[in-house]
Amino acid sequence: MTSARRQTVFASLDQPGVWPPTPRALRPQRLDLALDSLPGVAATTQRKLGKLGLASVRDVLEHRPRRYETAAEEVAIAELREGEELVVSGRVLNVEKRPMRGRRRTRIVARVADDTATVSVTWFNQPWLADRLKPGTEIRLRGKLGRFGFEPRSYDIGDDARATADFAPVYPAAEEIAAATVRRVVDAALPLAVHVPDPLPAALREREGLALKRDALAAVHRPRDLREAETGRQRLAFEELLVLQVGIARRAAERERTLAPGLGEPGELIHRYRQALPFALTPYQEQAIREIDGDLAGTIPMQRLLQGDVGSGKTVVALYALLRAVENGRQGALMAPTETLAEQHFLTIADLCLELGVSCALLTSSSGKREREAALGVDVVVGTHALIQEGFELRDLAVAVVDEQHRFGVEQRSALAAGRAPHVLHMTATPIPRTLALTVYGDLEVSEIAKPPASRKPVITSWITEDRASEAYTRLTRLLREGRQAYVVCPLIEASETSLARAAEEEAERLRRAELREFRVGCLHGRLKAAERRDLMSRFKACDLDVLVATTVIEVGVDVANATVMIVQEADRFGLAQLHQLRGRVGRGAEQSYCLLVSRAKEELTESAQSRLQALCETSDGFELAEVDLELRGGGALLGTRQSGLSDLRFAHLLRDRDLLERARAEAAGIEPGPLQDAAAALFAEVEPEALA
Ligand code: ADP
Numbered sequence: 001m002t003s004a005r006r007q008t009v010f011a012s013l014d015q016p017g018v019w020p021p022t023p024r025a026l027r028p029q030r031l032d033l034a035l036d037s038l039p040g041v042a043a044t045t046q047r048k049l050g051k052l053g054l055a056s057v058r059d060v061l062e063h064r065p066r067r068y069e070t071a072a073e074e075v076a077i078a079e080l081r082e083g084e085e086l087v088v089s090g091r092v093l094n095v096e097k098r099p100m101r102g103r104r105r106t107r108i109v110a111r112v113a114d115d116t117a118t119v120s121v122t123w124f125n126q127p128w129l130a131d132r133l134k135p136g137t138e139i140r141l142r143g144k145l146g147r148f149g150f151e152p153r154s155y156d157i158g159d160d161a162r163a164t165a166d167f168a169p170v171y172p173a174a175e176e177i178a179a180a181t182v183r184r185v186v187d188a189a190l191p192l193a194v195h196v197p198d199p200l201p202a203a204l205r206e207r208e209g210l211a212l213k214r215d216a217l218a219a220v221h222r223p224r225d226l227r228e229a230e231t232g233r234q235r236l237a238f239e240e241l242l243v244l245q246v247g248i249a250r251r252a253a254e255r256e257r258t259l260a261p262g263l264g265e266p267g268e269l270i271h272r273y274r275q276a277l278p279f280a281l282t283p284y285q286e287q288a289i290r291e292i293d294g295d296l297a298g299t300i301p302m303q304r305l306l307q308g309d310v311g312s313g314k315t316v317v318a319l320y321a322l323l324r325a326v327e328n329g330r331q332g333a334l335m336a337p338t339e340t341l342a343e344q345h346f347l348t349i350a351d352l353c354l355e356l357g358v359s360c361a362l363l364t365s366s367s368g369k370r371e372r373e374a375a376l377g378v379d380v381v382v383g384t385h386a387l388i389q390e391g392f393e394l395r396d397l398a399v400a401v402v403d404e405q406h407r408f409g410v411e412q413r414s415a416l417a418a419g420r421a422p423h424v425l426h427m428t429a430t431p432i433p434r435t436l437a438l439t440v441y442g443d444l445e446v447s448e449i450a451k452p453p454a455s456r457k458p459v460i461t462s463w464i465t466e467d468r469a470s471e472a473y474t475r476l477t478r479l480l481r482e483g484r485q486a487y488v489v490c491p492l493i494e495a496s497e498t499s500l501a502r503a504a505e506e507e508a509e510r511l512r513r514a515e516l517r518e519f520r521v522g523c524l525h526g527r528l529k530a531a532e533r534r535d536l537m538s539r540f541k542a543c544d545l546d547v548l549v550a551t552t553v554i555e556v557g558v559d560v561a562n563a564t565v566m567i568v569q570e571a572d573r574f575g576l577a578q579l580h581q582l583r584g585r586v587g588r589g590a591e592q593s594y595c596l597l598v599s600r601a602k603e604e605l606t607e608s609a610q611s612r613l614q615a616l617c618e619t620s621d622g623f624e625l626a627e628v629d630l631e632l633r634g635g636g637a638l639l640g641t642r643q644s645g646l647s648d649l650r651f652a653h654l655l656r657d658r659d660l661l662e663r664a665r666a667e668a669a670g671i672e673p674g675p676l677q678d679a680a681a682a683l684f685a686e687v688e689p690e691a692l693a
């Protein structure tokens, strides 16, 4: 039975004349056909697939299965063993839809019987299944016996046994489109894979032992075993990484053709800066500065990534680089992703600049015309995207610093340098695992501030569920009474800035009446005017407020050492990197700090949300967290969708493919003009200045 089913599953591979491909003229234009040109694909299906980003035959062929069903034993229901992945077949006796605690979740429970026994089968969050499971329906299930009865990972209804077959691909499903439909469309598209040209030169393929692209695609969608699937994936991953590496090499070569001002050795201004700082720089900061000085002395524009966890002291290093421009009679600019952060930087930097006799201005989208004109002439400009808007041209920019660089698209980061060739320092508090760094920033030098200034204690983080939220407030009020200050971060709802602001105001009002009755509570959100926000921040800094209720606008840059507690409400809604950033707002002084993550009830959380919260409690090491995040989400998500190149990686796995990446790097240098070079040029095309307007 099973083997007969296997035959149908893999028929497309074995049918002579369809697969393997007979030699014939390639017609790659067929790959651009819309999906409704495939047999059995209707316009509605096409529309739904479009929402998954699948528009053409090529898209479907390159749609990567998320995983494969592993080989599993088929047993009678009476023989089911707990905790082991098994396959059973039977018919549905009845089906029931049960709501679960919490708003959005449902549970479908069906009784399924064969000749030996009956078992109850539970699906979570697939309410539409209720209509499909009529009594008497034949069903084949693959999954495990667990707490809620049989919990299937996949199932087939009727005699179509493709989803539960051994090594069947499992595609990322979406609510609107059944996994089975995606599989059917892939089936229909596969015969056209014969038209996929292979961009890899034959000699390279031979050297690296790589299959033809079309064979790799077939192997990925219809493997006979897992090894075959993995070999196919690696072939496709290799090509992706190669294109990326060729692109990076092109970018580096371009940069080396432009000239930046050489800034010589540090001089008198830098000497005074060091003396003005209220602390000595850490060895890591000193090391980063030495590396920056090395770059600035040359005329190849610096492209350096300064990596250091939240609170590690990057800003001091950034200002150092900016002052190196100033002491050479030129300008420095610091670009931050949000107004709050730009203002924070400005507040920090302005005082020091004043002391050093260096002129300094803040430029945001709320700056007026006069302010803009004035900013053009100062030594150091701090600002937001406004710095790269048309009509704002610094006369003599020599050093540009981009803070939280992953928040900007590649095109925005390079716009700061457009038409000029300043030295650029990119800063990030999202530590980037090495594979990823090589992948995306292959042409960036990296400096790392591996440890924060010694006086810091790691933040103690705990995770509690809503029902025990009062404990969090008890702890909070105790610390407030001791004279500490606190942040309460409001839930991240998918809504406009305005409704976020309203939600924060309401929460602040509620807390003023309830848990935080005896304290002074301010509310910080993105809808405040710049002046209001500045006023609020300076009152909080001056200890005129005890608590700031805030949206994620406090995520970056807010720096108040006496604020030692943070409560994050509905923390499960936030991403890992974001929670780590938020947590970085506390633990900035010598006092012990606390971060209390309040989540919804455990059974309402996805596995990945639980892993995130768990990881945050276990470590405060941003680097480790970045690896966890990468594992949970993949690279594109980690660095933001706008990060060029990464969103194009479908088959490459950024943690596992280190070896492939090194091989691709080595091969990249020898790639002649041709399809790979074209693909690489297209990958970074958005960097071209004409695309900026
Ligand atoms: P980052 O930008 O990396 O998050 P900051 O540059 O804002 O970190 O520094 C965090 C805090 O640490 C600031 O209050 C800063 O004044 C302080 N700081 C920076 N360097 C040192 C140092 N070497 N010794 C003591 N404190 C420092």
Ligand code: MG
Pocket: 311, 314, 315, 557
């Ligand atoms: Mg910072």
